Amino acid sequence: MSITYLDAIREAQARALAEDSRVFLYGQDIAVFGGAFKATKGLAERFPGRVIDSPISEDAMVGMAVGAAIEGARPILEMQFADFSMPGFNQIVNQAATLHWRTRVPCPITIRLPCGGTSGSGPFHSQMVEALYAHYPGLVVMTPATVEDVYSMLLAAVAIDDPVIFCEHKYLYYHLKADCLPTTAEEVGKARIARPGRDLTIVAYSAMLHEALAAAKELSLEGWEIEVVDLRTVKPLDTDTVVASVARTGRLLCVGESWPWGGVTAEVIARVSTEAFNLLDAPPQRLNAKDTPVPYHPTLWATHRPTARSISNATRKLLRL
Amino acid sequence: MSITYLDAIREAQARALAEDSRVFLYGQDIAVFGGAFKATKGLAERFPGRVIDSPISEDAMVGMAVGAAIEGARPILEMQFADFSMPGFNQIVNQAATLHWRTRVPCPITIRLPCGGTSGSGPFHSQMVEALYAHYPGLVVMTPATVEDVYSMLLAAVAIDDPVIFCEHKYLYYHLKADCLPTTAEEVGKARIARPGRDLTIVAYSAMLHEALAAAKELSLEGWEIEVVDLRTVKPLDTDTVVASVARTGRLLCVGESWPWGGVTAEVIARVSTEAFNLLDAPPQRLNAKDTPVPYHPTLWATHRPTARSISNATRKLLRL
Amino acid sequence: MVQTLSGPAMTAQTPSLRDAYIKAFRWMLLARTLDEKFASLYRMGKIHGGVFLGRGQEALSVSVGLALRKGDVFAPLIRDTAGRLAFGQPLLDFVRTYLGSSLGPMRARDGNVHHGRPREGLLPMISHLGAMISVVNGVLLARRLKGLTGMVGAACIGDGATSTGSFHEALNQAAVEKLPLVLVIANNQYAYSTPNERQFACKSLLDRAAGYGVEGFELDGTDLRQCLPGLLEAAARARSGAGPSLVVASLLRLCGHGEHDDAGYVAAALKHSPLGKDCLKVAETFLLDQGWTDDAHLAAWRAEAAEQVEEATARVQREPGPDPYKENWCALASRHLGEGYSQTVEDL
Amino acid sequence: MVQTLSGPAMTAQTPSLRDAYIKAFRWMLLARTLDEKFASLYRMGKIHGGVFLGRGQEALSVSVGLALRKGDVFAPLIRDTAGRLAFGQPLLDFVRTYLGSSLGPMRARDGNVHHGRPREGLLPMISHLGAMISVVNGVLLARRLKGLTGMVGAACIGDGATSTGSFHEALNQAAVEKLPLVLVIANNQYAYSTPNERQFACKSLLDRAAGYGVEGFELDGTDLRQCLPGLLEAAARARSGAGPSLVVASLLRLCGHGEHDDAGYVAAALKHSPLGKDCLKVAETFLLDQGWTDDAHLAAWRAEAAEQVEEATARVQREPGPDPYKENWCALASRHLGEGYSQTVEDL
Numbered sequence A, B: 001m002s003i004t005y006l007d008a009i010r011e012a013q014a015r016a017l018a019e020d021s022r023v024f025l026y027g028q029d030i031a032v033f034g035g036a037f038k039a040t041k042g043l044a045e046r047f048p049g050r051v052i053d054s055p056i057s058e059d060a061m062v063g064m065a066v067g068a069a070i071e072g073a074r075p076i077l078e079m080q081f082a083d084f085s086m087p088g089f090n091q092i093v094n095q096a097a098t099l100h101w102r103t104r105v106p107c108p109i110t111i112r113l114p115c116g117g118t119s120g121s122g123p124f125h126s127q128m129v130e131a132l133y134a135h136y137p138g139l140v141v142m143t144p145a146t147v148e149d150v151y152s153m154l155l156a157a158v159a160i161d162d163p164v165i166f167c168e169h170k171y172l173y174y175h176l177k178a179d180c181l182p183t184t185a186e187e188v189g190k191a192r193i194a195r196p197g198r199d200l201t202i203v204a205y206s207a208m209l210h211e212a213l214a215a216a217k218e219l220s221l222e223g224w225e226i227e228v229v230d231l232r233t234v235k236p237l238d239t240d241t242v243v244a245s246v247a248r249t250g251r252l253l254c255v256g257e258s259w260p261w262g263g264v265t266a267e268v269i270a271r272v273s274t275e276a277f278n279l280l281d282a283p284p285q286r287l288n289a290k291d292t293p294v295p296y297h298p299t300l301w302a303t304h305r306p307t308a309r310s311i312s313n314a315t316r317k318l319l320r321l
Numbered sequence C, D: 001m002v003q004t005l006s007g008p009a010m011t012a013q014t015p016s017l018r019d020a021y022i023k024a025f026r027w028m029l030l031a032r033t034l035d036e037k038f039a040s041l042y043r044m045g046k047i048h049g050g051v052f053l054g055r056g057q058e059a060l061s062v063s064v065g066l067a068l069r070k071g072d073v074f075a076p077l078i079r080d081t082a083g084r085l086a087f088g089q090p091l092l093d094f095v096r097t098y099l100g101s102s103l104g105p106m107r108a109r110d111g112n113v114h115h116g117r118p119r120e121g122l123l124p125m126i127s128h129l130g131a132m133i134s135v136v137n138g139v140l141l142a143r144r145l146k147g148l149t150g151m152v153g154a155a156c157i158g159d160g161a162t163s164t165g166s167f168h169e170a171l172n173q174a175a176v177e178k179l180p181l182v183l184v185i186a187n188n189q190y191a192y193s194t195p196n197e198r199q200f201a202c203k204s205l206l207d208r209a210a211g212y213g214v215e216g217f218e219l220d221g222t223d224l225r226q227c228l229p230g231l232l233e234a235a236a237r238a239r240s241g242a243g244p245s246l247v248v249a250s251l252l253r254l255c256g257h258g259e260h261d262d263a264g265y266v267a268a269a270l271k272h273s274p275l276g277k278d279c280l281k282v283a284e285t286f287l288l289d290q291g292w293t294d295d296a297h298l299a300a301w302r303a304e305a306a307e308q309v310e311e312a313t314a315r316v317q318r319e320p321g322p323d324p325y326k327e328n329w330c331a332l333a334s335r336h337l338g339e340g341y342s343q344t345v346e347d348l
């Protein structure tokens, strides 16, 4: 049997629905149709009345989820694309994210955001939005990079008593496969050493993990042992694991698919520089998408975001610094 | 004569209206009423038909401005509070910010955002939003800290062929005074040495500049010469001026009133660490608001954000590192 | 949050009708007295930030509160002191929130009109206009999913808030889901300084109802005799499962937008029009005319209201403010996932 | 972007009426032919990303394009090939955008239906539904501020987009400003897979017009004989200064949401209902019935359309794609304020 990243998302939702009667799903085209990406396929039939089609009203979708959470439910929202969460941005950051802090009433909602670039998708169907949500207090922001993580972290997201921004990467939906669903889960909020090494640390997350791993593999042919850290969750950010890795390697390259200004790479480098300055043998470095909207054309897109190739180039240069 | 920061905003708008027939103002309660903060007082009378009250429709307000800009106008939008720009967030980051990149047609709109905390304002009338807008490509983000800057930068914003997010700090509206309006302007996009020094660099912007200057003054009594850099514009970020300062002092503390994750302090420290690592004699440090919504009560608020006192404490510690 | 008065009971018999109106009037009086206390504290510089009153809107607001029962959901807005009290919110909540007592429901984290008790069906507004309506929908939907019926959710907004996208999305959402939502618009002619004609172009906001496929109710918001039966009817309709309705009440804000605002922009003609009537005065006259009360009773009620307000204020003024060093500075319910990362050498 | 046909001219006399319908039909035919080409290129794997067709919506769309003149403003959406062509957009724009030619109006930065020529009044849609309407308002307002009159702005949206807050805010804004906006809703019964009954609860979307204080027009979107005069009337009304209107046309999307979608969810009953009629077929029959054309002409028009499409495709296929090394990677018009900060040791 082979399970894709997308299958795992569906299975996690099926399990959450099966095991917890407080869970329901709300989103555009998610019921009978099974969602734009089929992440909820078959669930409306299996769980009658609990997989609900919403109008094209992202603001009200989030408000609805918050109200349901107040009443004790644990809704999972699907935004059709992460980019379309912006009309719901206000309700996410000002309503959902402030509820517990203001009232002590928890707000256990999960907002599934199909994120990131795929070839030919263009400026409005490709965005990485983790930095926006991580900036506001009151949200947990997950960026799973593997089939195992997307499954176990989605279940964890539903169980968490806070709003979770669940950034799924569309590029991984079909590309990424595992033999089976995981039976154990790593701790929420902890990063993971995806590949051990000793010469340099690459910190990555979401789809960039795989570019980083490919770069590390390539560099291993040149004799370098690159350690790759998968952040898994960007808020909270597991600075300890990153610092421990830098303690081993002395060199840090941080890779993100989102825009540079204030993105994950800025936050990681700021933390390592402030907290572990003396562990660094060379300036920490970062690699991000270019500071323009995400281009439509495949050749532009491939240049816009970091790739295994640009990562290995950057790594080689940093190894020489 | 004495001119407040708020007067300067009004005078800049009056001048823009007088000198450029393409300029008009659009916002809630800005016409006859003169705006919630009186930043447009008297302008509707002086410029009939060009100071227009909008419905409470932030999304449509931004869309309106973009359309007008396409037609060659140079609208200035007033959001009643920066916090209320969130319902207009989508139009700002996806419509206004992408227009020129997609079509070559410039989008010269200025969005005035009354930002930042004042005592007793609470979670929804106090937000700093510069990091959110700086993250998205296609926007210029200004954070003027002085009467002179708020005047000349607002005029510059109107003249710039791109959407400018103009973050005015409400705390400075009445507190900050100058003798007269400036007749010259510093270059847009360049930071400024607000106070020269040699022992440590504090990078600040907006209201935090004044807390930093107060801290520097206090520390001068202890014999320290603290250099204070006013970023003025956070996007583009003038890394050169910051690095040149760090080259002189070897120590960097970056102060921001916004939340820590991915804020200005993260970006500044990431840039200095990556580009000027070897100039640093100690780990760069940052001081931000706490990672919760902005509290209502004055004593909580005073603890939530950095102050001259917390800045001078942080500076003393960093000087000993 | 007990609310005994209920809709169907008060249609016919005079005794219960009398009681109902007296009850409504006394909440209105208490709300007015409380609001005036806040205005006075504001003038004395004893309140941090703004003060927002419901002056002139008490008849409408109280009717919303009275049309709801325990177990219902209520999202009041800035001018709903009367409705909140009638719904059962303790007077202390208001005073504590305005005065920043750490014992208040918002623990001084939020202030003035931003308070509520979500566990008891009273949603704490965020400032963003229109944003609470879909939250009411969510509570109602979740209850339906649990198999509960017979409840009502009410949300109050102003004329200005009808221009928000949130208003539209939420009302449409309620209509599609056929939720028992009563959406009450207090058309007080202005949104801050902005008059209706700069806010919308329809003849009446009631014309919006058909566009959502919901029922519409039009009320004279200055007259308790219209407001109370009107809201009871709307709530009863929702409770019976007939779906959402839009209640549009016309009145005039008899104060500034906030106490900092002298409302000089309010047209004199409006002030002298029927819209400018003070609903409290109108209700009082009605009670007197009906012979349901007399001057002695009115005086006693006034005194009682004043006493309650003074007592609460005096009590809260002795309560502690928040202690920043006892704050955990964590926005998450899951404390273990908090970052506490205001990161500074201070914390080193 | 020249558009000669204009409203008033075509009310009475049969010759110009005939010409107008033939013109409309030929644009519809060209649009259908072009769309089908894209579908075929998609199936051949020659298009990056999705393909979205206007099949079944050509009569409505072309009518919008024909009701507008040079100098007007048009914000088409994903199913408006016909309207765009009729408004004057060159066929090459479409092909270049779909095929990612660097010579296209979006220079391969944006793709498929995301293209336009803002300088010529043709606004390039962003994907976020409802977001373009207020942009049309802005163009119209700016023109009014310049003292220009007699222009019209049209925006097209689907039934699903009526649920967005953007739709509401923008239509209300246009109404308050009394702008010459014609907002055209193509109610094709589905938003992606979501049927009307999960999108709104009003009897007809036309019921929305009164709530905004705008004029409403209801049309059979399958019938050019209703669409063309209807849009001409709405545009003439706007042009005369009478304010915005809402045009609601009923029809059925005769294709998937995109070409990846088999639309298996479309109810069979709907397909066989009058809504399921193919507007191109209906128009053809009408022209034949009127004796305004014959099979020979039809065949010639078809051949000509096919030839234009083939020619454009062949040409564009020889055009260069974008060169990432020639990109400036700066989103700002003010190049000197760009950061170019993708920051990497690569760039050191």
Ligand SMILES: Cc1ncc(C[n+]2csc(CCOP(=O)(O)OP(=O)(O)O)c2C)c(N)n1
Residues within 6 Å of the ligand: B028, B056, B058, B080, B084, B087, C078, C079, C127, C128, C129, C157, C158, C159, C160, C161, C162, C164, C186, C188, C190, C191, C192, C253, C257
């Ligand atoms: C989305 C949003 N934009 C702007 C504001 C600022 N604001 C607060 S109250 C107000 C006027 C509200 O008018 P209305 O809805 O008529 O209520 P009223 O004050 O008259 O009771 C405005 C513009 C806000 N709170 N939310």
Ligand SMILES: Cc1ncc(C[n+]2csc(CCOP(=O)(O)OP(=O)(O)O)c2C)c(N)n1
Residues within 6 Å of the ligand: A028, A056, A058, A080, A084, A087, D078, D079, D127, D128, D129, D157, D158, D159, D160, D161, D162, D164, D186, D188, D190, D191, D192, D253, D257
């Ligand atoms: C704000 C927003 N939310 C979600 C989407 C995703 N989306 C794209 S098209 C579509 C359906 C649109 O339906 P409708 O408005 O009826 O137009 P049609 O496709 O039927 O022509 C959806 C949900 C979007 N583009 N924008």
Ligand SMILES: [Mg+2]
Residues within 6 Å of the ligand: C158, C159, C160, C186, C187, C188, C189, C190, C191, C192
């Ligand atoms: Mg009002």
Ligand SMILES: [Mg+2]
Residues within 6 Å of the ligand: D158, D159, D160, D186, D187, D188, D189, D190, D191, D192
């Ligand atoms: Mg549709």
